[in-house]
Amino acid sequence: MKKLVSRRDTLIGLTAATAATAAGAATPPESAQAFLDRVAWQLLDLQPERATTLGVDEGAHAGLRRRLEDRSPDGVAARRRFLAGALADLAKLPRTGLDASTATSLAVVESAFRTALDGMALPYGVATIGDWRNTPYGVVQNVGAWLDVPQMLDGDQPVRNTADAEAYLARLAAMPAQLDGETMRIRETRALGVVPPSFLLDKTISGMTQTLAEAANGDGPLVGPLARKGKAVPGDWTTRAAAIVQTAIVPALERQLAEIRAQRAVATAAPGLNARPHGEQWYGWGLRAGTTTRRSAADLHAMGRARLADLQAQMDVILRKEGLTQGSVAERLIAYQQRPGIGFPDGDSGRRQIIAYMQGRIDAIRPKLPQAFRRLARGNLEIRRMPLAQEPGAPAAYGGPGTIDGREPGKVWINLGDPSIHNRVTIPDLVYHEGIPGHVWQGEYAQRLPLIRSILAFNAYSEGWALYAEQLADELGMYEGDPAGRLGYLMGLAWRAVRLIVDTGIHAIGWSRDKALAEFIAATGLPRSNAESEVDRYCAWPGQACGYEVGRAEIVAQRTRAQKALGARYDLRDFDQAVVDGGNVPLNVLADNVSRYIGRRPG
Template sequence: MAAAPTAAALLDRLAWQLLELQPAEATRLGVDTGHHAALRSRLDDRSPAGVEKSQAFLSQSLVALGRVSRAGLDPATLTSLAVAESAFRTALDGMKLPYGVATIGNWRNTPYTVIQNVGAWLDVPQLLDGDQPVRDAADCAAYLARLSATAAQLDGETVRGRIARGQGLVPPAFLLDKTIVGVTRTVREAMTPDGPLIGPLARKSGTIPGPWVDRAVKIVQESVVPALERQLVELQAQRALATDAAGLGARPFGDEWYAWGLRASTTTQRTPAEIHALGVAQLIDLHARMDVILRGFGLTQGTIAERATALQRRPEMVFPNDDAGRRQIVAYMQGKIDAIRPRLSAAFRRTTPGVLEIRRMPLAQEPGAPAAYGGPGSLDGSIPGRIWVNLGDPSIHNKVTIPDLVFHEGIPGHVWQGEYAQKLPLLRSILAFNAYSEGWALYAEQLADELGMYDDDPAGRLGYLMGLSWRAVRLVVDTGIHAMGWTRARALAEFVAATGLPLSNAASEVDRYCAWPGQACGYKLGQTEIVAQRDRAKVALGTRFDVRDFNQAVVEGGNVPLDVLGGNITRYIAGARA
């Protein structure tokens, strides 16, 4: 009988097996090279057969993880094993549900295979434009191979959507309307030289000899566009049956799916009622703090939201609603990143480079997307971390809301944390837990405040508190939609009343909660737990407590479920006492 693999060898093997199932992730990480270069030419299989392959991988992996002896292993390896077991078990449980997309180490879980912010119609253009390298003829061929694989990926989604429709699952009508508009636009633009599928190759291939663009046009015309059109037919069939019921409670197996969605997104066992009550309590506290700032601006009449909205509309807070304004928004965001960098040594013992660029989202993605999102670049640094900013409607950005947005998405948020995680075993760079990653990003906003970024910027501090209110109201609205039967109109009203954010921003947010049930609850629950762990460490260590050491323990422990985070902090406390 062959000897059991060591823990490190098993973790490495599982990482590469997982990347075989998720080859686009290998490109994002920059590890689709050498022996693994073929991954650069492939896309994941989103058909029912592809789901079965993922289930088999998860089941076999859990057995292998269970056989590894924990005796004598260092804390970092024990953490990695616990992380893998948690991620694989949660994903497998999700794949056993009657329908939906249960991801492995990703936060984009959804009951709907294709919707306004989910699907190959969005993922492939973003991959090709963002992470897909095109440096030589081999890269051009890999680009074309991925383009050729797109039709099968689209059809796999279409089949699963048709199966779900047969089970009685149809997305809300208002989400399907957005999706149909977006996919129709993609079909219309697919054949254009600067469109979402051909344009990236045309821009990147430059002087590389070969008829690359002509071949791309042929692939798009003969296979991708027909597959997109088939997907449109299915979406329109769903639309013919759709209602405006927003939540999972109105759908078959909805309560079961939502319970899993909350578990996957929060890595806790909190009930919808508990989460709802926590959000209400935190909103009361945050609004009291916002009131003080608003009075300092002379805004004393009206609700918190009305006054916050009034401040955001002042001429000195807004940007022009045109391309010049879009450029100014990006420059303002960059300025905030540049300003916080010199202060980070006050919050961390060991800093990381934080390689970052700010880019506009693909146009087709903007109508259903949030204000921005971000993440780290490749492991080798060849692809920088990015903040993808939604500039379709420039009015959703202003000098009140931008600072906390860039600290959350960029530095010391997602991009920063992700770089630390990339120093861990490869599997840990793939697996992500929403409550930790989003909780850290929200905690990063708190660190920015503690580092003095708002000392001379009360409008920015108001935006920070608005951001916290935004995440607190997510606890209220997400549970309201999916567990309490709220309509979209009520969810929008509650969101706007709590945050003062523009209606266009609110609509994008609420529709996102409808498409990703439970995901929005990870942010505030994660930050709440990190702060609770910090308070625990302060009490335990007294004068020995140093926030730099705590932050280092949290960020270097990597992306973990919240219960694993608690264990990491327990070890940090023990070490600090020694």
């Protein structure tokens, strides 16, 4: 088994190397492991919020807890220089004699850094490093510091002592510069003739206006988390925080809102990149980043059509057994979800019941996980409502792992702005996807790898695994005796198939928003409010929605390959373990990892 290098050992090693260099000693060639550790900390220095999310902003790196990412043009230039330098250094590393895990890590870094650098060469937009929120628009209804900072402060920023409280205030003080950096970039993009669709800007204006109204309140999105977390820490923290918000953050938000309104004045309702300068080029890159393949929009559109037809045939069988024989599959799905006992009450009572039902599904699958994995992760998880200002532009839910040390649990963030989008049909596959054995579960395995592997993620693998996790739940019997849950599972798969259709329809074919909504609702039977949130998300993150089904299909294809190669020696537990132990990877690297798993099975 590969020896794990602790972060303390890494820090000691880097300190010793620095001292030796200062003393004039000859510097030995950098090892692969030293390179991986170095670029991890360099990347976190550029993206300090990630250090907090991972829980590694401590000790010598505690200063990261006080800072925010520079989102100005200068900040983008710094990230571009880092990527170019890291790729040049990577090219010099000897590759002979590397263990499989290290070789995989180098391949992961090369793919993530090259894709991001190519994205940053585009004339506008946000190309992330090891993240999935690539967008041509720097600030919209689901993108920007106005959303990211409050959620990070609420979900990840610790306030355990005086130093933590001061770090929280320092981050508040850094937020105006971050906002102004974004504003500068979106103003430059507007000068290029690129602004978001009008309907996205309307949502952004509404959400940002709400944030401004609540900003300085003691229970608002910026001061509230400090008030809750810092109750036991002596000091007048909330008063100081409110002063920073009122005197510095609010004016910066108002400047950004003014720019958003200027964009709205010239915006059109055209939803796709094909209606914008360099749109075809940008969408090609977005599909590459979102799927880690070079598949064309036409290919992906056809893939979605074929998959959807198969899933609708399966749903038709269940609906007929439930006595629903008239109308389209989508119409019958809608009718089924309106039956007594499927939904939850309106208001806060219903919201509490939704969270309780989600928790019940998580509790029910835990005892079954030894059937699918050789070594279990902890599955440290809590279910939380999204910040209110985020809900109008957010999906139904999303989730991810907590800190590496386990002190902050993983979270499933649930959108409860409109509770009617959640019911006993839609919830089960949602919690398996976002929580266990989906994003939270897989993320904990990734956190056992070198630090850089906890930072870098690939959309097709992340979302493909989460969709495969829904399939595992089915194979573990979680939908037995539950036609509503099984129908929701198939409906969720259809949802991801139609994403291929709608995303490519919007950005490559030239569909209107109404056309995209009609296709989405007709295919899934989801409520219109849910459909609007989904379609608007595809408009904001071109290509991202295509990663789900592409990733799931590749994992299943690799599983079929392993079954054929191993015959009677195949075991689901070994396959699933190989996939999660290999970490978050591009799909071509996933295939390499599965090949190694097949090759090492006892004969």
